[in-house]
Amino acid sequence: MFRQGNPRAGTQAKALVLTEGAARHRRVIRAMCALMILLLALVPRAHAQDGQDITVAHGISTFGDLRYPADFEHLDYVNPQAPKGGEMSVWAFGGFDSMNPYTIKGRAGALASIFFESLMESTADEIGASYCLVCSTLEYPKDRSWVIFNIRPEARFADGTPITAEDVVFSYDILLEKGLPDFRAVLGQQVETATVLGPLRVRYDFKAGFPTRDLPALVGGLPIFSKAFYEANNRDFGESSLEPLLGSGAYVLDRMDVGQTLVYRRNPDWWGRDLPMNVGRYNFERLRVEYYADYNAAFEGFKGGSYTFRNEASSILWATGYDFPAVAAGQVLKRELPDGSIATGQSFVFNLRRPQFQDPRVREAIGLMFNFEWSNEKLFYGLYERINSFWENTDLAATGLPSPEEEALLRPLADLLPSGVLDQPPVMAPTSGKRQLDRGNLRRASNLLDEAGWPVGDDGIRRNAQGEKLRVEFLNDSQTFDRVINPYVENLRALGVDAMNTRVDNAQMTNRERSYDFDIITDSLGMTYIPGSELKQYFGSETADISTFNKMGLKSEAVDRLTDAVLSAGSRAELVTATHALDRVLRALRFWVPQWYKDVHTVAYYDMYEHPENMPPFALGNLDFWWFNADKAQALRAAGAIR
Numbered sequence: 001m002f003r004q005g006n007p008r009a010g011t012q013a014k015a016l017v018l019t020e021g022a023a024r025h026r027r028v029i030r031a032m033c034a035l036m037i038l039l040l041a042l043v044p045r046a047h048a049q050d051g052q053d054i055t056v057a058h059g060i061s062t063f064g065d066l067r068y069p070a071d072f073e074h075l076d077y078v079n080p081q082a083p084k085g086g087e088m089s090v091w092a093f094g095g096f097d098s099m100n101p102y103t104i105k106g107r108a109g110a111l112a113s114i115f116f117e118s119l120m121e122s123t124a125d126e127i128g129a130s131y132c133l134v135c136s137t138l139e140y141p142k143d144r145s146w147v148i149f150n151i152r153p154e155a156r157f158a159d160g161t162p163i164t165a166e167d168v169v170f171s172y173d174i175l176l177e178k179g180l181p182d183f184r185a186v187l188g189q190q191v192e193t194a195t196v197l198g199p200l201r202v203r204y205d206f207k208a209g210f211p212t213r214d215l216p217a218l219v220g221g222l223p224i225f226s227k228a229f230y231e232a233n234n235r236d237f238g239e240s241s242l243e244p245l246l247g248s249g250a251y252v253l254d255r256m257d258v259g260q261t262l263v264y265r266r267n268p269d270w271w272g273r274d275l276p277m278n279v280g281r282y283n284f285e286r287l288r289v290e291y292y293a294d295y296n297a298a299f300e301g302f303k304g305g306s307y308t309f310r311n312e313a314s315s316i317l318w319a320t321g322y323d324f325p326a327v328a329a330g331q332v333l334k335r336e337l338p339d340g341s342i343a344t345g346q347s348f349v350f351n352l353r354r355p356q357f358q359d360p361r362v363r364e365a366i367g368l369m370f371n372f373e374w375s376n377e378k379l380f381y382g383l384y385e386r387i388n389s390f391w392e393n394t395d396l397a398a399t400g401l402p403s404p405e406e407e408a409l410l411r412p413l414a415d416l417l418p419s420g421v422l423d424q425p426p427v428m429a430p431t432s433g434k435r436q437l438d439r440g441n442l443r444r445a446s447n448l449l450d451e452a453g454w455p456v457g458d459d460g461i462r463r464n465a466q467g468e469k470l471r472v473e474f475l476n477d478s479q480t481f482d483r484v485i486n487p488y489v490e491n492l493r494a495l496g497v498d499a500m501n502t503r504v505d506n507a508q509m510t511n512r513e514r515s516y517d518f519d520i521i522t523d524s525l526g527m528t529y530i531p532g533s534e535l536k537q538y539f540g541s542e543t544a545d546i547s548t549f550n551k552m553g554l555k556s557e558a559v560d561r562l563t564d565a566v567l568s569a570g571s572r573a574e575l576v577t578a579t580h581a582l583d584r585v586l587r588a589l590r591f592w593v594p595q596w597y598k599d600v601h602t603v604a605y606y607d608m609y610e611h612p613e614n615m616p617p618f619a620l621g622n623l624d625f626w627w628f629n630a631d632k633a634q635a636l637r638a639a640g641a642i643r
Helices: 020-041 165-178 181-190 215-220 227-232 295-303 315-320 360-368 372-378 404-416 439-451 479-495 506-514 534-539 557-568 572-589 630-638
Strands: 045-049 052-057 059-061 087-093 129-132 135-141 146-151 191-198 201-206 251-257 261-266 286-292 309-311 332-338 346-350 471-476 498-503 520-524 592-594 600-606
Touching: 059 135, 059 215, 087 295, 087 309, 129 135, 129 215, 135 215, 146 165, 146 215, 165 181, 165 191, 165 201, 165 227, 181 191, 181 534, 191 215, 201 215, 286 295, 295 479, 360 439, 372 479, 404 557, 404 572, 439 479, 471 479, 471 506, 479 498, 534 557, 557 572
Parallel strands: 087 286, 471 498, 471 520
Antiparallel strands: 045 052, 052 135, 059 129, 135 146, 146 201, 191 201, 251 261, 261 286, 309 600, 332 600, 346 520, 346 592
């Protein structure tokens, strides 16, 4: 159990005896320094250093200008007068046995990264921008080959000790040494050195030859850990632990019931509460997470008031389940809130390490047998749209034939590309009829498997020349997903595939995913509006055998080279072109069977929460900028609706 206020060994402050004149002199110096920092931060500016024009600013944007000036008072989408207090409670699936979200060992608790801040932070109403949080300003040259961060003197860890440049470099070093393997592999390609220039000044130099467009924001977004706490407590970053590392964020751990409940408490001494980036945010006194073994049990818990906010992912429950008395009485609100964010990339993902999936015709045939249209009508109540692109619901999704600009990127890779990429529209998810088993798709899939050397035997099962069955196992840890997978399995068995839905518990799922011991799983391949280094974690050949994101094990030289083109894009137009080209190739490789998405947040909550009238386009923000209405909560308690 983490105990708040756990002392750091060897950090007892030494008393300093100052004469009155010395104390006055120090106050004057501090005031002058504070004024200089304020003046520096008012507008981005350039100055010469070593023959380079250096920008000093309060934030950085990938392309174009920043939305917020240096003297902004609060984010546009928050309520700066939002009251503080109360609790928001949500649910999580399965269990947890660790509070270290940065290692593959153990299963980290929900919101386990909440303790940590970073030098910079993005917003929910802007794409490609990052603003100073723990830093006050950053400095960088035009080519972004390096960046210097100036840390706020008032920045503190939760135990009251200052955040220093040494903590920042320590955090980078420990992530590089013992962080997630795929993250380490990519970070090691990008950063040459991280250097302490002074107590509150740190510099990152980036490796020559690697695109630097996104790197200042990337290193500025790394979590910051307390070096002194880590060393005093003899921690091993690569191991799981139920005691969190020490961070500087708005919340600290209040209590836990291992595997069942987590409660986070707002730190009353949080150093950053008055920063413009934080005004109107982190309004709840407590955040509580209740764990449930299955989806239906979690819904019953919500109906009984065991937790109070639910982001509904089950279409059948959304359509038919919200008829219980608390909804009828107006005590539980059911709302659809606009969601302008990119689709999640949720899909069935093939494990390309498996021999039966080496032929793309096999993967295409299996994809043909998932009937989205029937599922959407019969199972989802028409709530969803089909995913086709890895950047669905954005202008980054490829459409039509390749443009001349796209072709200029694709043509040199012609020998490496799947067929059709250069002269056909991008691969779309197959369309099916109203019956569960679409006969047209069945015939197409059958022909593909025959061509791929998997004919049907006398027993109705397909085998290859070695007599091996075409076996496909869907690994599934969700009871509610059975209704999606089982009809899919039935369709595949009609095709002659030895298909099955294997139910496992949460821990087994985690272990088998991490050891790549699966045929097909449901995963989310979540992309970003300005694709960057995460592409190498999801799709890079160098991370295929170590990544927690590249679960399919994709290794493609064409994808690697197009990823480099995306990372090297110097303008928004170049980025869109390169991403279109990459999207075409990824879709043509058919390592996924895309599922579905919706453009609204379907949420239900007990009527004691409020949110800004003008919600930002890229975040629901219920744990961030919503707030608690104490009078409404008291009325709910008096009525017995909540505990």
